[in-house]
Amino acid sequence: MLRHEAHQGLALDRKMAKKNKVNIVGEVETFNPKKMKSFYGWDGDVLVLNVLGTPSAKKDAIGKPKGTQLKISVKAAPVAGKATDYMVRFLAKEFGVAKNDIEVVFGRMNVNKQLRIKAPTKLPRSIAQLEK
Known part of the structure; x- marks a missing residue:
């Protein structure tokens, strides 16, 4: 050629x-996550999720989207990234994956995060509604 x-x-x-x-x-x-127009996108079978985390909440919950981020609240305190680690364990249950299938791309010690979730078997309502 x-x-x-x-x-x-x-x-x-x-x-x-x-x-x-x-x-x-x-x-x-x-x-390219910078070109995401929503709080989530697909990279093959990997779900890329932009998160606005709320540590020290009253309950663990997946909230509504806020701009290009999904609000997620966790009960854990924001000490040395432990709230993010707790969030990963919480989301693993919600998405039906092992905690090792969730990668924190950035924001381990920040409320603004990006997560990559490999082959989720379940989708929370906020994402499932948009997928229809």
Whole structure:
């Protein structure tokens, strides 16, 4: 294949990637969370979730979306990331996955977080309603 043809193919791949909200890194496509218009998005079978956490709440709960974040309250106190660890355990039950299937991308010690949940078997009402 000529170099020009390869360059054209890459340009087409980039256009498709932009349309589908993914980045191309080398030959691997990665999800671009900055282009999410909602509080969640799918990267294959991985659910990417933007979270606004509320520690020290009266009860554990998945709340309503607020802009591009989903409000999630947990009873745990915000001490050295323990509220986030507790949130991961809570969400693992809610999404029907093991706690190791939830990755905290950023925000372990912050109320603003991004989580990646591998192959959830259940969806909370706030997401399930939007999936219909």
